[in-house]
Amino acid sequence: METVTKTSTVKDKLILEFEISKLFLFGNTKLREQAMGSFYKQGIPNRKHEEYKYTRTDVMLKEEFYFSANKNCNDEQIEHLKFLKDAYVVIVENGVFVEGLSNLQNFPQGLTICSLVDAEKSNSPVFEKHYAQYADVNVDPFIALNTAMTKDGVFIHVAKNTIIEKPIHIIHVSTAFKNTIIHPRNLIVVDENAQAKIIESFETIDSTAKIFNNALTEIVIDELAIVDHYKIQDENELGYLVNTTQVIQRKQSVFSTHTITLSGSLVRNNLTFVLDGEHIESHLNGLYLTTGNQVVDNHTVVDHCKPNCNSNELYKGIVDGKSTATFNGKIFVRKDAQKTNAFQSNKNILLSESGTINTKPQLEIYADDVKCSHGTSTGKLDEDKLFYLRTRGLSLTSAKKLLMHAFASEVIDTIKIVALREYIEEKISKTFE
Amino acid sequence: MISIKNLHASIDGKEILKGINLEINAGEVHAIMGPNGSGKSTLAAVLAGRSEYEVTEGEVSYNGIDLLELSAEDRAREGVFLAFQYPIEIPGVSNVNFLKTAIGEIRAYKGLKPMTAKDFIAMLKEKQKLVELDASLTSRSVNEGFSGGEKKRNEIFQMAMLDPKLAILDETDSGLDIDALRIIANGVNKLKSKDNATIIITHYQRLLDYITPDFVHVLYNGKIVKSGPKELALELEEKGYDFIKEEIEA
Numbered sequence: 216m217e218t219v220t221k222t223s224t225v226k227d228k229l230i231l232e233f234e235i236s237k238l239f240l241f242g243n244t245k246l247r248e249q250a251m252g253s254f255y256k257q258g259i260p261n262r263k264h265e266e267y268k269y270t271r272t273d274v275m276l277k278e279e280f281y282f283s284a285n286k287n288c289n290d291e292q293i294e295h296l297k298f299l300k301d302a303y304v305v306i307v308e309n310g311v312f313v314e315g316l317s318n319l320q321n322f323p324q325g326l327t328i329c330s331l332v333d334a335e336k337s338n339s340p341v342f343e344k345h346y347a348q349y350a351d352v353n354v355d356p357f358i359a360l361n362t363a364m365t366k367d368g369v370f371i372h373v374a375k376n377t378i379i380e381k382p383i384h385i386i387h388v389s390t391a392f393k394n395t396i397i398h399p400r401n402l403i404v405v406d407e408n409a410q411a412k413i414i415e416s417f418e419t420i421d422s423t424a425k426i427f428n429n430a431l432t433e434i435v436i437d438e439l440a441i442v443d444h445y446k447i448q449d450e451n452e453l454g455y456l457v458n459t460t461q462v463i464q465r466k467q468s469v470f471s472t473h474t475i476t477l478s479g480s481l482v483r484n485n486l487t488f489v490l491d492g493e494h495i496e497s498h499l500n501g502l503y504l505t506t507g508n509q510v511v512d513n514h515t516v517v518d519h520c521k522p523n524c525n526s527n528e529l530y531k532g533i534v535d536g537k538s539t540a541t542f543n544g545k546i547f548v549r550k551d552a553q554k555t556n557a558f559q560s561n562k563n564i565l566l567s568e569s570g571t572i573n574t575k576p577q578l579e580i581y582a583d584d585v586k587c588s589h590g591t592s593t594g595k596l597d598e599d600k601l602f603y604l605r606t607r608g609l610s611l612t613s614a615k616k617l618l619m620h621a622f623a624s625e626v627i628d629t630i631k632i633v634a635l636r637e638y639i640e641e642k643i644s645k646t647f648e
Numbered sequence: 649m650i651s652i653k654n655l656h657a658s659i660d661g662k663e664i665l666k667g668i669n670l671e672i673n674a675g676e677v678h679a680i681m682g683p684n685g686s687g688k689s690t691l692a693a694v695l696a697g698r699s700e701y702e703v704t705e706g707e708v709s710y711n712g713i714d715l716l717e718l719s720a721e722d723r724a725r726e727g728v729f730l731a732f733q734y735p736i737e738i739p740g741v742s743n744v745n746f747l748k749t750a751i752g753e754i755r756a757y758k759g760l761k762p763m764t765a766k767d768f769i770a771m772l773k774e775k776q777k778l779v780e781l782d783a784s785l786t787s788r789s790v791n792e793g794f795s796g797g798e799k800k801r802n803e804i805f806q807m808a809m810l811d812p813k814l815a816i817l818d819e820t821d822s823g824l825d826i827d828a829l830r831i832i833a834n835g836v837n838k839l840k841s842k843d844n845a846t847i848i849i850t851h852y853q854r855l856l857d858y859i860t861p862d863f864v865h866v867l868y869n870g871k872i873v874k875s876g877p878k879e880l881a882l883e884l885e886e887k888g889y890d891f892i893k894e895e896i897e898a
Contacts, residue, residue, distance in 0.1 A: 599736050600736050600738050602698060602699075602720060603732065603735075603736040603738070604738070604741075604746065604750075605697070605719070605720040605721040605724065606696050606697070606720055606721075606723075606724050606729070606730050606732075607724055607746070607747075607750040607806060607810065608721055608724040608725050608750040608751070608753050608754040608757075608810065609721060609746070609749055609750050609753055610721050610753060611719075611721070613749055613753065614721075617741050617745075617746060617749065618738070618741070620740070620741075621738060621739060621740025621741045621789075622740065624740045625739075625740065
């Protein structure tokens with residue numbers, strides 16, 4: 216009788232890899248072991264997992280994967296990724312901070328940017344206080360996996376009362392010649408009354424194999440701080456990205472984040488805001504343009520814990536080809552959070568017959584004096600508008616382009632950094648061609 | 649300029665136009681009047697190329713071309729313009745930007761060189777004056793948040809920019825106060841020449857006090873049932889559409 220040897224699953228391989236490498240990884244081994252224990256219990260989510268039923272990471276991870284990739288970028292290759300000319304640029308290649316490729320000269324007083332490994336090594340009290348305190352390993356298997364296995368990433372600290380005028384641009388570059396799983400991690404701490412603009416972009420270059428990027432960023436916004444945050448996801452067809460962003464805001468702070476998904480075979484965003492103080496303002500903007508067989512899934516949670524806060528969420532998508540876009544937005548208004556204003560909107564345009572849009576807004580309100588609303592819409596390009604434009608001499612193609620651009624502009628216009636907005640405008644007009 | 653012969657059109661299987669015949673020459677103004685539901689706006693939509701309407705019979709020859717064979721945009725490029733009864737709001741698309749694109753594509757279609765930015769702006773300013781359109785409106789999104797009167801004025805402004813050979817004004821007077829009506833009529837009159845023609849679709853004759861038609865046609869139940877000189881409009885106003893109905897049924 217023939218016996219079939221069952222090849223080990225990716226879960227087994229991840230656990231084995233962890234056991235081999237854990238002593239060489241930075242930081243607290245106990246924290247990592249706890250996280251791995253949690254991952255062991257949760258496993259890779261499959262179609263039975265409610266939160267992941269539209270985004271089948273398990274199917275994708277059935278292939279053979281490796282756990283590290285050699286560095287192979289040079290300055291020339293990444294030049295075009297530095298699309299903000301006047302910025303502090305940090306390069307993270309395959310999950311590892313690369314000082315040699317970054318532009319980190321002439322820091323103003325009060326700004327620290329270094330690798331997570333260095334932050335830990337230097338016993339930074341800010342790092343020790345905040346590292347791995349917010350993203351809960353028991354909530355999501357990818358948080359657990361990142362917490363267990365991360366090798367490096369970026370640590371940014373903006374000290375009290377400091378205003379950083381130039382944007383800080385973290386570029387996550389993936390380069391792989393064989394299928395690879397990486398777990399980059401960032402910690403951003405903005406102290407009281409400080410201000411900063413931070414962009415994270417996700418790119419792949421010079422690759423011939425798939426990259427599964429399990430990236431996680433924790434962001435701490437202390438009282439009265441104002442932070443503008445952007446994620447530009449453009450990893451092309453080799454990129455598979457699970458991007459967790461965990462934000463905690465203290466009283467009277469203002470935080471805006473913009474999630475722009477331009478490409479990538481699979482993109483899953485887990486964005487969680489905890490509003491832990493009064494008079495907080497939070498803005499969540501998102502834009503996704505999907506085509507081919509792409510899967511883009513935005514899961515957001517806004518957790519209003521205290522009274523008198525405002526949150527405003529706007530996600531828009533244009534879905535073409537056989538692609539699938541999912542939006543799942545939860546808003547919690549806790550018992551104490553009276554006088555909350557929480558608004559959420561998800562609007563989609565479906566260009567093709569075979570595209571799919573799943574949208575699920577959820578409100579859970581435990582306070583009685585609040586203003587909350589949510590709305591979703593999915594439609595085709597408006598025939599009346601198209602006809603109107605055509606009666607003025609515009610071709611059907613340019614009429615469509617104009618309307619798609621107009622649809623997207625509501626989100627694009629929220630980008631405050633002019634150079635970034637122009638870059639996105641240009642990228643988007645190309646995808647509309 | 650345009651010759652409509654036995655035009656039948658239907659939507660969702662329901663016949664609206666039941667054999668329209670109409671001849672319009674360059675330099676002429678024709679008014680088409682008629683009660684609600686007679687098919688006036690359908691005629692305008694069919695001529696402009698709205699695809700929901702199916703032409704089941706008849707032909708439309710426009711300067712020697714079969715108009716019904718052309719797409720909506722090619723009709724516009726050939727000089728047909730429709731001023732909408734209910735102009736569409738297009739948030740996020742600026743008036744200026746969209747007109748620049750439109751004029752660019754029309755010129756390319758005709759094999760003309762692109763217009764310089766300087767010439768475009770000069771034209772924009774000149775035509776704004778013609779319809780007394782506030783300059784701030786042209787830089788805003790197309791019709792978004794415009795009042796009814798501003799929307800109608802914006803239609804005539806677009807007409808002035810595109811300089812059509814055949815302009816079809818679909819109830820451009822509806823919802824306008826007398827001051828706005830005068831401004832619009834004045835704009836249309838200034839745009840009139842011996843080389844272009846205008847079709848004015850209206851329910852009331854008031855607009856015709858300001859734009860004098862050469863011919864008045866009465867559309868009833870999908871057909872032109874009566875044509876005459878401008879005095880016919882006055883008669884209609886006085887007697888109401890019922891007298892036409894009685895005449896037909898008699």
